Amino acid sequence: MKRYFVALSFFAAALTVCLPLRSHALVNIQEVTSPGGIRAWLVENHTIPMLSMKMAFIGGAAWDPDEKAGLSNMVASLLDEGGGTLTSHDFQIALEEHAISLGFSASRDSLHGSMRTLRKHHEKAFALLRLALTAPRFDPQPLERMRKAILTGLARRGESPQAVASDYWFTKMWGKHPYGRIVAGRPETVATITRSDLKGFAKDRLTKRNLVVAVVGDITAAELATLLDKTFGDLAEGEKVKSLPPATQQAESGVWVKERPGGQTTVVFGHGGIKRDDPDWYAAYVMNYILGGGGLTGRLSDAVREERGLAYSVYSYFYPLRHGGLFMGQVATQNARAGEAMAVIHGEISRLASEGVTEEELNDAKTYLTGSYPLEFDSSGSIAGQLLGMQILGFSPNYIQKRNSYIADVSRAQISRVAARLLQADKIVWSIVGKPDDLDKLTAVTDVPVVSRGVKPSP
Amino acid sequence: MLRKFFWMIVACASLLPVSGAFAAPAHPPFPVESFFLDNGMQVVVLPDHRAAIVTHMVWYRVGAADEPAGQSGVAHFLEHLLFKRTEKLNPGDFAKIVARNGGRHNAFTGQDYTGYYQTVAKDRLPLMMALEADRMANLRLEDEDIKAERDVILEERSMRVDGRPSSLLSEEMDALLFRAHPYGIPVIGWRHEMEALSLQDSWAFYKKYYNPANAILIIAGDVTTAQVRDLAEKYYGPIAGTALPKRARVQEPPMRGPRRVELADSRVKQPSWRRFYATPSYSAGQDKELAPALDVLMDIIAGGTTSRLYRHLVVDQKVAVSVGGWYQGWSFDPAKLALYATPPKAMEKGGEHGLDLVETQIDLVLNDVKQNGVTEDEVRRAVNKLVAEATYARDSIDSMAQIFGRGLTTGLSIADIQGWTARIEAVTPADVQRAAQRIFQPERSVTGLLLQSANPAMKGEQP
Numbered sequence: 001m002k003r004y005f006v007a008l009s010f011f012a013a014a015l016t017v018c019l020p021l022r023s024h025a026l027v028n029i030q031e032v033t034s035p036g037g038i039r040a041w042l043v044e045n046h047t048i049p050m051l052s053m054k055m056a057f058i059g060g061a062a063w064d065p066d067e068k069a070g071l072s073n074m075v076a077s078l079l080d081e082g083g084g085t086l087t088s089h090d091f092q093i094a095l096e097e098h099a100i101s102l103g104f105s106a107s108r109d110s111l112h113g114s115m116r117t118l119r120k121h122h123e124k125a126f127a128l129l130r131l132a133l134t135a136p137r138f139d140p141q142p143l144e145r146m147r148k149a150i151l152t153g154l155a156r157r158g159e160s161p162q163a164v165a166s167d168y169w170f171t172k173m174w175g176k177h178p179y180g181r182i183v184a185g186r187p188e189t190v191a192t193i194t195r196s197d198l199k200g201f202a203k204d205r206l207t208k209r210n211l212v213v214a215v216v217g218d219i220t221a222a223e224l225a226t227l228l229d230k231t232f233g234d235l236a237e238g239e240k241v242k243s244l245p246p247a248t249q250q251a252e253s254g255v256w257v258k259e260r261p262g263g264q265t266t267v268v269f270g271h272g273g274i275k276r277d278d279p280d281w282y283a284a285y286v287m288n289y290i291l292g293g294g295g296l297t298g299r300l301s302d303a304v305r306e307e308r309g310l311a312y313s314v315y316s317y318f319y320p321l322r323h324g325g326l327f328m329g330q331v332a333t334q335n336a337r338a339g340e341a342m343a344v345i346h347g348e349i350s351r352l353a354s355e356g357v358t359e360e361e362l363n364d365a366k367t368y369l370t371g372s373y374p375l376e377f378d379s380s381g382s383i384a385g386q387l388l389g390m391q392i393l394g395f396s397p398n399y400i401q402k403r404n405s406y407i408a409d410v411s412r413a414q415i416s417r418v419a420a421r422l423l424q425a426d427k428i429v430w431s432i433v434g435k436p437d438d439l440d441k442l443t444a445v446t447d448v449p450v451v452s453r454g455v456k457p458s459p
Numbered sequence: 460m461l462r463k464f465f466w467m468i469v470a471c472a473s474l475l476p477v478s479g480a481f482a483a484p485a486h487p488p489f490p491v492e493s494f495f496l497d498n499g500m501q502v503v504v505l506p507d508h509r510a511a512i513v514t515h516m517v518w519y520r521v522g523a524a525d526e527p528a529g530q531s532g533v534a535h536f537l538e539h540l541l542f543k544r545t546e547k548l549n550p551g552d553f554a555k556i557v558a559r560n561g562g563r564h565n566a567f568t569g570q571d572y573t574g575y576y577q578t579v580a581k582d583r584l585p586l587m588m589a590l591e592a593d594r595m596a597n598l599r600l601e602d603e604d605i606k607a608e609r610d611v612i613l614e615e616r617s618m619r620v621d622g623r624p625s626s627l628l629s630e631e632m633d634a635l636l637f638r639a640h641p642y643g644i645p646v647i648g649w650r651h652e653m654e655a656l657s658l659q660d661s662w663a664f665y666k667k668y669y670n671p672a673n674a675i676l677i678i679a680g681d682v683t684t685a686q687v688r689d690l691a692e693k694y695y696g697p698i699a700g701t702a703l704p705k706r707a708r709v710q711e712p713p714m715r716g717p718r719r720v721e722l723a724d725s726r727v728k729q730p731s732w733r734r735f736y737a738t739p740s741y742s743a744g745q746d747k748e749l750a751p752a753l754d755v756l757m758d759i760i761a762g763g764t765t766s767r768l769y770r771h772l773v774v775d776q777k778v779a780v781s782v783g784g785w786y787q788g789w790s791f792d793p794a795k796l797a798l799y800a801t802p803p804k805a806m807e808k809g810g811e812h813g814l815d816l817v818e819t820q821i822d823l824v825l826n827d828v829k830q831n832g833v834t835e836d837e838v839r840r841a842v843n844k845l846v847a848e849a850t851y852a853r854d855s856i857d858s859m860a861q862i863f864g865r866g867l868t869t870g871l872s873i874a875d876i877q878g879w880t881a882r883i884e885a886v887t888p889a890d891v892q893r894a895a896q897r898i899f900q901p902e903r904s905v906t907g908l909l910l911q912s913a914n915p916a917m918k919g920e921q922p
Binding site: 026045047048049050052088089092093096097098099116118141145148149151152153155156157158159160161260261262263264266294295296297302305306307308309310311312313332333334364367368370371372373374375377378379380381 | 550803
């Protein structure tokens with residue numbers, strides 16, 4: 001302890017409270033509305049002759065019909081495979097000719113698009129984006145090519161212990177709720193998706209009502225307004241995406257083991273969490289930073305990695321979705337000590353739930369979380385990502401100015417209350433891939449059933 | 460991305476993501492200034508005033524390929540130990556101080572370099588320099604730290620390599636491609652040697668290589684060269700520098716014939732195919748003037764869905780669902796390029812894994828390029844793409860710092876890095892064909908097959 005004080009006084013600046021950069025200096029957000037009524041957020045920056053755009057359509061893989069699970073993902077994989085009169089090859093060549101990168105992906109809650117272009121080719125880039133969204137071809141050849149790639153990808157997921165443990169955990173946590181499915185779908189559903197399913201998706205789901213757009217870089221508001229109409233004007237107005245039933249934890253606490261050869265056991269753990277609009281969100285966020293959110297600095301990392309050398313990495317986080325929330329984490333450790341690592345994690349979660357956090361931990365968490373916020377704005381792409389996320393959550397642009405005060409306002413008493421509410425060590429669902437030898441170390445501290453089975457043959 | 464596998468050869472101290480895969484170097488006139496401190500430390504300043512933040516990096520001109528025989532993994536192990544103790548800090552303090560100051564930080568080890576970085580608000584730069592200079596000069600190692608951290612790197616090896624059959628295959632192929640040169644030894648280390656790494660090994664490596672004359676300081680972000688000069692002199696200037704002799708590693712004898720390896724593992728769900736070719740790098744090797752043409756060649760044959768290999772194997776012949784490749788041109792010694800492909804799931808019916816078809820078709824494409832060359836159009840598109848990467852790279856202070864750090868530790872000068880785009884723009888179709896003819900020769904290759912097996916696990920895995 002003594003040495004610690006010596007250390008801190010040597011690095012005198014470390015003692016001073018970090019004054020976060022004044023947030024309003026970070027970026028200047030303009031809300032652009034086109035003559036046709038399409039809205040986007042813009043941050044102009046003319047230093048580098050390029051721009052980044054990120055966009056989303058609310059409503060992702062969880063909105064796919066169960067028998068067509070994977071539809072959103074397949075659409076995302078095919079939107080850059082031809083549009084208008086351009087076939088897949090022509091479309092890809094056009095992107096390449098102009099060094100434009102354009103890609104789409106699906107998540108549980110939305111379908112995302114991302115584009116990066118040089119200033120000199122930005123009109124071309126938006127023109128190609130228009131074709132991709134308003135006149136996607138879904139030609140049979142690329143469709144079959146992507147179907148094969150997706151099926152192969154689903155098979156290859158089985159090679160990653162992290163993916164297997166995580167997929168297994170989601171099915172345990174959320175059962176039949178669409179959030180419990182893998183975004184890419186199941187082999188049998190991917191096999192049945194047809195061209196008319198894809199066309200139907202483009203017509204019904206790629207709509208103005210569910211569109212969110214963020215642009216950062218070398219373009220003016222007036223230029224963007226014109227391009228918004230040109231690019232998105234032909235999309236259908238559409239209906240606001242319907243709500244899903246709330247997702248809640250389905251499985252009782254338990255240890256679910258999938259055996260896998262090798263020396264290491266991979267564990268995904270957690271239980272139900274909260275949504276982003278929960279009044280306790282910021283307290284939960286700060287609390288989790290102290291528990292397992294800080295890379296090398298959290299309690300879990302101290303106890304599991306630094307003190308015991310049990311793992312290379314261990315972390316936890318709150319995962320909020322539109323219609324449910326999770327608290328989850330991950331660790332990979334040697335088979336012989338997997339149960340020990342799990343018992344340590346269980347112990348740290350219980351301790352936080354019953355004892356809360358110290359004043360010093362809370363102050364450290366606040367200085368990090370507020371001080372590092374400006375680092376989220378370090379490139380056009382990351383700024384566009386921030387802008388998009390805020391719009392999806394329905395925030396206003398001045399969230400950026402307020403955000404650090406939400407963190408700074410979190411108190412120890414709040415964290416104690418929120419920890420007791422949200423952390424329930426004995427409700428944890430543990431999904432395990434490997435061959436743990438010492439699960440008795442875990443069952444000695446928490447009364448949970450252990451269900452073990454061999455590796456399921458690949459789909 | 461041509462170079463998206465850059466980070467695969469890099470092992471980090473923690474899992475905090477390192478932002479931005481490696482992209483192409485800057486197009487002049489990107490502002491960069493460089494100078495040396497009296498103790499021999501090189502300083503590079505990359506000003507970018509868009510946000511009030513800086514990235515502070517220290518790169519050492521030492522990596523896994525410089526390790527003593529029998530101590531594989533010590534460079535990376537030492538990287539972890541630098542987060543432990545100094546004369547003034549206890550384990551955990553370093554990370555805590557950076558976090559308290561709102562900083563992101565990490566470290567990484569490659570074959571040719573070891574790097575440490577923090578990204579912070581610009582007023583925190585002096586503190587970061589104080590911390591980094593402290594561990595450059597005043598590291599302390601204690602037995603208890605060695606033991607726990609060795610367990611951590613063994614778990615890291617389990618996670619990154621032993622638990623992933625495809626990583627094990629790459630390790631086998633490197634060992635076959637480089638039979639004399641240390642690039643054949645994994646950065647993370649062989650497990651049996653990692654288990655024996657001692658305090659003495661780590662200390663000797665630290666004392667030999669960690670000094671300012673062997674280090675490069677790179678500051679990217681909202682600073683001026685004058686500010687950096689003052690700070691660098693204050694914090695790093697007082698540390699004594701001892702110049703090291705130029706790195707001279709064991710060199711590879713010529714290869715005499717194609718080499719092959721097959722790995723079968725019950726954890727493999729989908730067979731896959733891979734091939735490495737021995738190549739010159741930008742800095743070393745016979746034919747090193749071919750390096751820019753190799754970058755263009757790899758984009759033409761393996762860069763995305765318009766590439767020769769994708770068009771032929773995935774679109775036309777339908778014998779693969781994915782195919783690609785990368786060229787590791789920024790290496791201190793002659794290195795490699797890689798090609799990879801995965802056949803579709805449906806191909807394995809009836810016991811056929813489809814890899815022979817993949818290989819035949821890939822060879823067909825490579826031979827066609829050797830015999831008939833590539834078109835002006837293809838070269839123009841590839842060059843445009845590579846040169847555009849230079850503009851895109853400027854968008855991130857981290858990637859700019861990465862580019863200069865990687866270039867300078869692999870034998871390039873600042874002028875070489877600045878001149879990269881001009882060399883790419885000068886590549887002709889004839890250069891590309893010549894590069895293909897020179898490199899795509901069976902006797903320069905290692906081919907690897909990853910197969911499914913009923914056996915529980917492959918040899919060499921920990922019990």
